[in-house]
Amino acid sequence: MSLPVIQLENLVFAWPGQSPLLDIEHFTLAAGERVFLKGPSGSGKTTLLGLLGGVQLPASGRIQLLGQDLARLSGSRRDRFRADHSGYIFQMFNLLPYLSVLENISLPCRFSALRRRRAIQRHGSVEAAARHLLAHLGLDRQELLRRAVTELSIGQQQRVAAARALIGSPELVIADEPTSALDADAREAFLNLLFVECQAAGSSLLFVSHDGALERLFDRSLSLSELNRATPDGGLD
Amino acid sequence: MYLLRLALRSLLNRRFSALLTVLAIALSITLLLGVEKIRTEARASFAGTISGTDLIVGPRTGSVQLLLYSVFRIGHPSANMRWDSFQRIADHPRVAWALPISLGDSHRGYKVMGTSADYFLHYRHGRDRALAFAEGKAFADLYDAVLGADVAREQGYVLGSELVLAHGTGSVSFVEHADKPFRVSGILEKTGTPVDRTIHVSLQGLEALHVDWRQGMPARGAARISAEQARDMALTPSSITAALLGLDSRVATFAVQRDINRFPDEPLMAVLPGVALQELWSLLGVAEKALFIVSVFVVLTGLVGMLTAILSSLNERRREMAILRSVGARPRHIFSLLLLEAFGLALAGALLGVGLMYLTLWLAQPLILSHYGLFIPITAPGPWEWSLLGGILLAAVLMGSVPAWRAYRQSLIDGLSIRT
Numbered sequence: 001m002s003l004p005v006i007q008l009e010n011l012v013f014a015w016p017g018q019s020p021l022l023d024i025e026h027f028t029l030a031a032g033e034r035v036f037l038k039g040p041s042g043s044g045k046t047t048l049l050g051l052l053g054g055v056q057l058p059a060s061g062r063i064q065l066l067g068q069d070l071a072r073l074s075g076s077r078r079d080r081f082r083a084d085h086s087g088y089i090f091q092m093f094n095l096l097p098y099l100s101v102l103e104n105i106s107l108p109c110r111f112s113a114l115r116r117r118r119a120i121q122r123h124g125s126v127e128a129a130a131r132h133l134l135a136h137l138g139l140d141r142q143e144l145l146r147r148a149v150t151e152l153s154i155g156q157q158q159r160v161a162a163a164r165a166l167i168g169s170p171e172l173v174i175a176d177e178p179t180s181a182l183d184a185d186a187r188e189a190f191l192n193l194l195f196v197e198c199q200a201a202g203s204s205l206l207f208v209s210h211d212g213a214l215e216r217l218f219d220r221s222l223s224l225s226e227l228n229r230a231t232p233d234g235g236l237d
Numbered sequence: 238m239y240l241l242r243l244a245l246r247s248l249l250n251r252r253f254s255a256l257l258t259v260l261a262i263a264l265s266i267t268l269l270l271g272v273e274k275i276r277t278e279a280r281a282s283f284a285g286t287i288s289g290t291d292l293i294v295g296p297r298t299g300s301v302q303l304l305l306y307s308v309f310r311i312g313h314p315s316a317n318m319r320w321d322s323f324q325r326i327a328d329h330p331r332v333a334w335a336l337p338i339s340l341g342d343s344h345r346g347y348k349v350m351g352t353s354a355d356y357f358l359h360y361r362h363g364r365d366r367a368l369a370f371a372e373g374k375a376f377a378d379l380y381d382a383v384l385g386a387d388v389a390r391e392q393g394y395v396l397g398s399e400l401v402l403a404h405g406t407g408s409v410s411f412v413e414h415a416d417k418p419f420r421v422s423g424i425l426e427k428t429g430t431p432v433d434r435t436i437h438v439s440l441q442g443l444e445a446l447h448v449d450w451r452q453g454m455p456a457r458g459a460a461r462i463s464a465e466q467a468r469d470m471a472l473t474p475s476s477i478t479a480a481l482l483g484l485d486s487r488v489a490t491f492a493v494q495r496d497i498n499r500f501p502d503e504p505l506m507a508v509l510p511g512v513a514l515q516e517l518w519s520l521l522g523v524a525e526k527a528l529f530i531v532s533v534f535v536v537l538t539g540l541v542g543m544l545t546a547i548l549s550s551l552n553e554r555r556r557e558m559a560i561l562r563s564v565g566a567r568p569r570h571i572f573s574l575l576l577l578e579a580f581g582l583a584l585a586g587a588l589l590g591v592g593l594m595y596l597t598l599w600l601a602q603p604l605i606l607s608h609y610g611l612f613i614p615i616t617a618p619g620p621w622e623w624s625l626l627g628g629i630l631l632a633a634v635l636m637g638s639v640p641a642w643r644a645y646r647q648s649l650i651d652g653l654s655i656r657t
Contacts, residue, residue, distance in 0.1 A: 049653060050652045050653065053563070053652060053653045055562075055649075055652030055653055056652065075568075076567055076569070079562075079565070079566075079567040079568075080565070080567070082565065083564070083565020083566075084565075088563040088564075088653060090560075090563070093556060094560065095560070096247075096557060096560055096561075097250060098246040098247055098249060098250030099243075099246060107561075107564040107565075108564045108565055110239050110564075110565075111564055111565030111566055111567075111570070112565050164564065
């Protein structure tokens with residue numbers, strides 16, 4: 001596990017004909033590392049997440065995930081790479097309202113054969129893997145599983161989203177403001193659960209938030225505003 | 238496979254608007270298939286009104302007009318043909334049988350037709366089906382009448398019932414032949430043709446009704462001739478309305494037609510029933526095509542409704558798309574998902590529409606039969622219906638590719654960021 005999970009070198013992103021939105025000289029996320037990236041609105045956060053997801057490509061510089069240069073992959077290969085190796089947790093309303101809790105968690109295994117294989121290897125079946133994660137996140141009460149996801153509390157929904165990001169043990173979990181809808185006590189509890197499960201799954205965690213109160217819980221904390229040499233005027237975030 | 242499941246679940250989540258869309262498509266398909274069904278059955282029943290007759294002969298007029306009044310009992314003959322002309326034609330060496338037809342009287346709105354007893358032997362309808370008696374037999378006495386199935390059923394007539402014929406063909410007549418009532422001697426089986434609504438009497442019986450008439454008015458006082466007195470009189474008609482001919486061989490048709498069209502004593506014409514039916518149908522064909530086009534547009538309206546529903550849902554579903562993208566769905570998955578959705582809606586609409594069509598048909602079948610004499614059989618969809626349904630599904634997929642493409646573009650632009 002010597003390869004860094006994320007490695008950025010002289011990464012520049014700009015829309016054609018415009019000044020750069022993002023310009024990062026160097027950034028590395030090591031395997032198993034938990035990094036807090038402080039990113040207020042306008043710091044280029046959305047752009048960075050788009051690049052890490054392989055949805056956008058850099059204008060220049062290099063973006064490597066697990067040693068793979070994303071720019072060298074075709075669009076559909078980048079999509080598959082993302083599905084295989086990263087899990088996402090968003091701010092809120094992360095779940096598809098028309099699927100059950102278990103189905104929501106299993107979604108990545110539907111689109112990634114690799115993660116399905118890993119889940120089955122570790123737990124016997126995708127459903128067993130989902131139940132295992134739910135139990136560890138304190139959501140194993142039968143009545144909760146039967147409920148429509150829209151009837152869950154926001155905290156419960158975020159834990160389901162975390163389980164979905166972690167199923168099939170992706171190397172990278174990207175969390176984009178997952179706690180901003182939670183109250184202060186729930187935030188720390190959620191983070192602690194997330195840390196334990198990331199460790200169990202062997203996933204590195206890139207946690208993006210504008211809320212600096214949480215940075216002390218991480219291995220390392222960085223500010224995207226300082227990291228980004230471009231000065232975006234805060235357009236789209 | 239999983240995408241199909243996702244598409245269904247997503248639709249189910251929006252079940253109210255999905256149901257309305259399905260319903261709109263279903264109703265439009267019911268209309269289209271119903272119109273098609275009635276159209277083809279009406280055409281078949283229409284074409285089956287007369288068969289086995291090689292030529293229809295009448296005074297010179299339009300061939301469609303001759304067909305209409307001699308076979309469909311619609312409209313009025315503008316002139317008559319002389320009895321001796323009919324006899325000469327009947328004696329033509331190639332003519333196997335000749336049926337005289339004399340129209341002009343009615344009974345409670347049903348047309349009365351004078352003919353010969355041979356009519357029941359030679360007249361054919363549908364695929365060479367002869368007339369059959371449900372009860373009784375052909376007319377033998379001067380004042381006997383044979384009723385079509387509808388006349389007997391609707392008026393409650395049985396064998397031996399007496400009926401008074403009226404002069405003229407209106408449903409309400411002020412001049413009745415009350416002095417010479419007719420007695421029902423036979424009732425025909427249902428045929429699904431105008432025969433069902435006709436009262437058949439002998440030419441002599443019809444002549445007896447009018448034997449004492451002068452200048453279109455009944456005689457008065459001493460000049461009146463009673464029913465019994467009429468029996469002793471010469472009752473050969475001086476003219477008839479038209480005649481149906483059967484020839485000894487189909488091959489002779491054109492030769493006999495030419496002979497009749499060149500008939501020296503009287504201007505007559507002979508038409509081939511098939512040709513006249515074709516001509517009549519081509520007249521009705523315009524209305525028929527219009528009906529078809531209207532129902533096709535109704536189906537298109539249903540599909541456009543679906544397009545609108547999907548397109549307007551796209552914006553509120555950007556989050557759904559972004560979530561799917563984040564768990565690994567590729568843009569082409571998003572495209573397929575929306576295409577499947579359109580296909581699913583159209584398929585559900587088609588299934589429901591076909592079901593509704595058959596339900597309606599099942600309910601309306603007896604009503605259509607009793608009101609219009611049109612029997613519409615409940616049969617499995619034929620190749621034409623299947624190709625219509627296939628065309629509709631194809632159109633739905635083509636239309637569905639519009640929102641699918643939009644969602645595809647949108648998901649490329651939005652990527653993983655959730656925008657609402």
